[in-house]
Amino acid sequence: MTDRPLEGITVLDFSTLLPGPLATLMLAEAGARVIKIERPGGEDMRFFAPRLSGKGVLYAMLNRGKERIELDLKTPAARNRVLELARSADVVVEQFRPGVMARLGLDAAALRSANPRLVHCSITGFGQSGPRAGEAGHDLTYMALTGLLALSCGSADAPVLPPVQVADIAGGSFPAVINILLALLQRQRTGQGTSLDIAMCDAMFTFALFAQAQLVARGKAPGNGADLLTGGSPRYRLYAAGDSGMIAVGALEDKFWRALCEAIDLPEALRDDRADPAATIAGVGARFRTRCADDWAPLLAAADCCACPVATLEQAFTDPHFVERGLFDRVALAGEVEMPALSLPISPAFRGGRSVASPDG
Structure with missing residues (x-):
């Protein structure tokens, strides 16, 4: 070496x-x-x-x-x-x-x-x-x-x-x-x-980058949980699965959002998340509650849509990707x-x- x-x-x-x-x-x-x-x-x-x-x-x-x-x-x-x-x-x-x-x-x-x-x-x-x-x-x-x-x-x-x-x-x-x-x-x-x-x-303040941009542009920072990256969008949220598990969704770009909607079979009327964000959030949540987190995992992976179950630290320590990279x-x-x-x-x-x-x- x-x-x-x-x-x-x-x-x-x-x-x-x-x-x-x-x-x-x-x-x-x-x-x-x-x-x-x-x-x-x-x-x-x-x-x-x-x-x-x-x-x-x-x-x-x-x-x-x-x-x-x-x-x-x-x-x-x-x-x-x-x-x-x-x-x-x-x-x-x-x-x-x-x-x-x-x-x-x-x-x-x-x-x-x-x-x-x-x-x-x-x-x-x-x-x-x-x-x-x-x-x-x-x-x-x-x-x-x-x-x-x-x-x-x-x-x-x-x-x-x-x-x-x-x-x-x-x-x-x-x-x-x-x-x-x-x-x-x-x-x-x-x-x-x-x-x-x-x-x-x-x-x-560096980590408040997105909120600072809104403060500069609009004269007001986003409220608690109201920003694009803090839960204000259906595309970037945590959703409860049908068991005690959670699903992390980060489908910000349109191609990922469309892939997610297809993977979870979201009703067509809810796919325009800008029309009624609250209704879309409720609809996505309802779909995720129809399956356990482990059942969603292969479907979301196949869709390649920036969404996955929330892993525990124990699960992460045995994830083949991290193990193969020698992190532990x-x-x-x-x-x-x-x-x-x-x-x-x-x-x-x-x-x-x-x-x-x-x-x-």
């Missing part, structure tokens, strides 16, 4: 929980040496459930392939140790609230004074500046404050929580990796590092325990071996 693209790059990782550790995991997967600096006793994720043979599964998944050092950053000795490490490092990732690293004497200015080539990446909820910079928050509140959650949050009597950590991963981890790689590329030309301010809230071939190790590694959006061309231990392994 050829060298991975980040071989020779050293990353000091001060981050905890999800956003930073996932970002540095992707860097490690691409060949970087990641030194994870934790407080004495270890970071909180080490002790989160679920656990396997006494080891935290989430911690093992997020921190495989990293080295680990415990330091009390409030002590002069630890500060000197960090500055020593920074002199030969390429990247620092931290996700403390603004001002914390400065109080420790380890902010971007101090670290880059020791090493002007250093790329310093701070991941926070609200960024390093602005009225909310010092506020606490989590994934759900970041989506709530940016208007993203209001686009599809269910009703007051049946609120719906997003099943993914959009702000943490798509607003924190992924932008951090993208900008770190851009900064390393820029450093090749200039010889200088830089400071990166990654605010998880900022990226939430890699393993993480926590001590002596082997478990499936977290699948990452890193090309196989850039990745290392199959099995990598977590820092305490």
Whole structure:
């Protein structure tokens, strides 16, 4: 195997929980040496459930392939140790609230004074500046404050929580990796590092692309569940099947919509979904309730109409397509325990071996 693209790059990782550790995991997967600096006793994720043979599964998944050092950053000795490490490092990732690293004497200015080539990446909820910079928050509140959650949050009597950590991963981890790689590329030309301010809230507006277009064009954003992609159209919705299963329909284009209508034998009068969307939604729902989800699966697949049953995670893990692509071939190790590694959006061309231990392994 050829060298991975980040071989020779050293990353000091001060981050905890999800956003930073996932970002540095992707860097490690691409060949970087990641030194994870934790407080004495270890970071909180080490002790989160679920656990396997006494080891935290989430911690093992997020921190495989990293080295680990415990330091009390409030002590002069630890500060000197960090500055020593920074002199030969390429990247620092931290996700403390603004001002914390400065109080420790380890902010971007101090670290880059020791090493002007250093790329310093701070991941926070609200960024390093602005009225909310010092506020606490989590994934759900970041989506709530940016208007993203209001686009599809269910009703007051049946609120719906997003099943993914959009702000943490798509607003924190992924932008951090993208900008770190851009900064390393820029450093090749200039010889200088830089400071990166990654605010998880900022990226939430990117995910409101379609709603923002309506806001600009019409002066008003779509209501809760009313947009094309949040349930306002018969063509892009979840429908209940005749059992407890669900059918996901994404037949946006006319050719897919026509194919879907044929596959489910929708009455001709309901196929013009623009004439009476509510009636069409009711009609499509009635047709799907005539069969179980498993019975619909081959019919929808044959129609090739961007519709399928909603799979459980257990079913997805055994899907022949994902299995053949090797998404679950890699393993993480926590001590002596082997478990499936977290699948990452890193090309196989850039990745290392199959099995990598977590820092305490």
